[in-house]
Amino acid sequence: MDSNSIAAPGGNEPRTGGMACLRAAALEALAAVGWADKLARVRAIGDQAPLDCARHYVAHVALPGRPAVPVLVSPSEVPQRSMATLEGRAALLHALAHIEFNAVNLALDILWRFAGMPDAFYRDWLRVAREEATHFELLNQRLADLGYAYGDFPGHDGLWEMAERTRDDLLARLALVPRTLEARGLDASPLIRNKLAGAGDARSAAIVDIILRDEIGHVAIGNHWYKLLCARQGREPVACYAELASRYNAPRLRGPFNLAARRAAGFDEAELAALQADRG
Numbered sequence: 370m371d372s373n374s375i376a377a378p379g380g381n382e383p384r385t386g387g388m389a390c391l392r393a394a395a396l397e398a399l400a401a402v403g404w405a406d407k408l409a410r411v412r413a414i415g416d417q418a419p420l421d422c423a424r425h426y427v428a429h430v431a432l433p434g435r436p437a438v439p440v441l442v443s444p445s446e447v448p449q450r451s452m453a454t455l456e457g458r459a460a461l462l463h464a465l466a467h468i469e470f471n472a473v474n475l476a477l478d479i480l481w482r483f484a485g486m487p488d489a490f491y492r493d494w495l496r497v498a499r500e501e502a503t504h505f506e507l508l509n510q511r512l513a514d515l516g517y518a519y520g521d522f523p524g525h526d527g528l529w530e531m532a533e534r535t536r537d538d539l540l541a542r543l544a545l546v547p548r549t550l551e552a553r554g555l556d557a558s559p560l561i562r563n564k565l566a567g568a569g570d571a572r573s574a575a576i577v578d579i580i581l582r583d584e585i586g587h588v589a590i591g592n593h594w595y596k597l598l599c600a601r602q603g604r605e606p607v608a609c610y611a612e613l614a615s616r617y618n619a620p621r622l623r624g625p626f627n628l629a630a631r632r633a634a635g636f637d638e639a640e641l642a643a644l645q646a647d648r649g
């Protein structure tokens with residue numbers, strides 16, 4: 370990776386007028402190990418934080434920082450539990466909390482890793498990082514209400530693996546993280562919400578409603594910057610997506626699709642037609 374400056378997480382460089390560059394602060398938050406420390410660091414990045422869009426940062430610690438638990442296992446090893454039991458509902462809420470913890474890291478990663486985008490790009494992803502932090506906290510508090518905590522169940526690392534695969538390619542990152550993995554969350558949310566409501570857990574269902582509302586905005590941000598980069602590079606968005614999904618071995622998306630949420634998030638009819646034509 371080429372670089373013209375180096376920021377070590379935990380260090381104080383670069384700073385402007387006593388405040389860390391938003392992107393350097395994002396790298397420090399990404400490196401933070403404890404979830405409470407990570408969330409506090411996200412919240413501490415103010416709207417007025419200075420921003421150096423051109424600088425290339427280098428991480429000197431393993432990313433992302435994360436706590437010793439949950440233990441990471443392969444997706445097939447995450448047990449499916451019945452919604453009829455308290456433990457089953459807690460396991461589902463834990464899985465959602467783990468997704469949100471990863472989503473905080475993914476938003477922070479796009480902030481520090483990719484230089485050369487306009488100011489608004491970084492402000493958008495800071496907003497996403499904050500909302501993901503709120504989602505995590507809502508779910509973690511709900512887990513606590515039920516007598517559980519983040520780390521009580523295993524989790525899988527599928528979201529971060531896609532971040533690793535697309536670490537050198539912003540167009541692929543946008544195509545395959547917000548526009549694929551987060552968009553899959555739009556499809557899954559109504560089913561999860563109904564499972565929780567059907568089990569009599571209206572409070573957890575209400576949290577999923579909040580998350581779905583915000584996630585439409587995250588996917589919309591992904592769509593906006595993906596299409597802008599496609600235009601900049603003279604790429605046709607639908608064909609480009611198919612090529613990137615194949616090159617980076619993206620998961621094949623299966624219905625039912627939440628077409629209303631996807632339209633609200635900025636997918637156009639050509640993209641939705643391609644999605645439904647590809648369903649296996």
Ligand SMILES: [Fe+2]
Pocket residue numbers: 469472500501504580584
């Ligand atoms: Fe989220």
Ligand SMILES: [Fe+2]
Pocket residue numbers: 472497501551583584587
């Ligand atoms: Fe999100």
